[in-house]
Amino acid sequence: MSDRTSKGRGLSRRTFLQSTAAVGLGVVASPAIVTSALSSSGELNFMGWSGYPGYTDEFAAFTKKTGIKVNFLEQPDQDSFFAQCKLALQTGGVDCVEPTVDRVASWNDNGLIAPWDVSKIKMDNFDQAFVTGTAGDLAQIDGKRFFLPSVWGTEALTFSTADNPMKYGEASLGDLWDPKFEGKVVVRAHSSLAAMGRYLDSTGKLPKPWLESYKDEATMKQLWDIALAEAIKRKANIVQFWNGENDAQAAFKTNGCTLGLTWDSTGFNLSKDGGPYGFIAPKEGAFAWLQGLFLMKNAKNVEQAHAWADYWATAQGSADHAKTFSANATAKGAIELADPVVKKFYDSAYPGDALAKLWWWPSQPAWFIKLRGEYADKWKAA
Numbered sequence: 001m002s003d004r005t006s007k008g009r010g011l012s013r014r015t016f017l018q019s020t021a022a023v024g025l026g027v028v029a030s031p032a033i034v035t036s037a038l039s040s041s042g043e044l045n046f047m048g049w050s051g052y053p054g055y056t057d058e059f060a061a062f063t064k065k066t067g068i069k070v071n072f073l074e075q076p077d078q079d080s081f082f083a084q085c086k087l088a089l090q091t092g093g094v095d096c097v098e099p100t101v102d103r104v105a106s107w108n109d110n111g112l113i114a115p116w117d118v119s120k121i122k123m124d125n126f127d128q129a130f131v132t133g134t135a136g137d138l139a140q141i142d143g144k145r146f147f148l149p150s151v152w153g154t155e156a157l158t159f160s161t162a163d164n165p166m167k168y169g170e171a172s173l174g175d176l177w178d179p180k181f182e183g184k185v186v187v188r189a190h191s192s193l194a195a196m197g198r199y200l201d202s203t204g205k206l207p208k209p210w211l212e213s214y215k216d217e218a219t220m221k222q223l224w225d226i227a228l229a230e231a232i233k234r235k236a237n238i239v240q241f242w243n244g245e246n247d248a249q250a251a252f253k254t255n256g257c258t259l260g261l262t263w264d265s266t267g268f269n270l271s272k273d274g275g276p277y278g279f280i281a282p283k284e285g286a287f288a289w290l291q292g293l294f295l296m297k298n299a300k301n302v303e304q305a306h307a308w309a310d311y312w313a314t315a316q317g318s319a320d321h322a323k324t325f326s327a328n329a330t331a332k333g334a335i336e337l338a339d340p341v342v343k344k345f346y347d348s349a350y351p352g353d354a355l356a357k358l359w360w361w362p363s364q365p366a367w368f369i370k371l372r373g374e375y376a377d378k379w380k381a382a
Helices: 056-067 077-090 101-109 133-139 174-179 189-202 210-214 217-233 245-254 264-272 303-314 316-326 340-349 366-381
Strands: 043-049 070-075 150-161 185-187 238-241 259-263 277-280 286-298
Touching: 043 245, 043 303, 056 070, 056 101, 056 217, 056 303, 056 316, 070 077, 077 101, 077 286, 101 277, 101 286, 101 366, 133 150, 150 174, 150 245, 150 264, 150 303, 150 316, 174 185, 174 189, 174 259, 185 189, 185 245, 189 210, 189 286, 189 366, 210 217, 217 264, 217 366, 238 366, 245 259, 245 264, 259 264, 264 340, 286 303, 303 316
Parallel strands: 043 070, 185 238, 185 259
Antiparallel strands: 150 259, 150 277, 150 286
């Protein structure tokens, strides 16, 4: 998302979340692709993440400022984004979509996206950590920018403070596989295999560094075979696999989970109303992601898409979007709009040297995504 540590990205505590929890009216959404693309100069077909009602307030503010109506197409995860946008390449109906920067290569390889006209975006408004360096390299192909940043965050350990309190420096990815948590753990299939791989790497039990599994198919298969086999041995720990925010939260609220590898937004939303939950970076480093906008190759409302991206580059637009996700803003000045309650949560989640240890998801080309899905399916079916 190359070197994917915060040291290489120039991050600091001042780039953390500038927002409050995702609250508000329910999002007006369409669960399926719009089959006839809207060509009106006043509309935009935007595909984003389901489970975040704060989008409603964002859309209203954007429409008030620009007059452009947002037609929202919600999907639960990136694999659904990809599948629906492949369909939209033939049917139309999607102008822009919000995956993560590590997907640029695979989406471009499949001919889904077009470069942004950066002359129409106030690029200087973004915190330069997210448009230069490693982030900038991943966002561009042959000198053309295919990705514009929106928010960033992590995937780390959500835990029950009542049943198993955790401390930074002691909490580990290895806890997910500890027998004492049998029947108490929720994970996402593919990232939990990466967690196993990183844990094995940290304990010297892999023949090669885990990062090398992202470079070629032979190495990927060698290392992921090991991680899969070790995960299957500990399958009894897993009570549920999550795909999106809603089912990740449900695992704790209704399915008896006390530990999970989840997004930071899950930990925040579970704890925001005084719930007995915490969120902490593991000592191996939290998985870190950078989310943003792709422009579809067959977008009908290109000017409106650029207006939407430029709105997210403003301090207010960036802060509002961070509020929607309970994540971290990417625009300059958004820190001034920080909510003390949320900032306190993030300070507790990433104490000490946690920022220096952030583990940024590497670029994941099409061949990797395909194989990763196969391993995830084997893991879930085991």
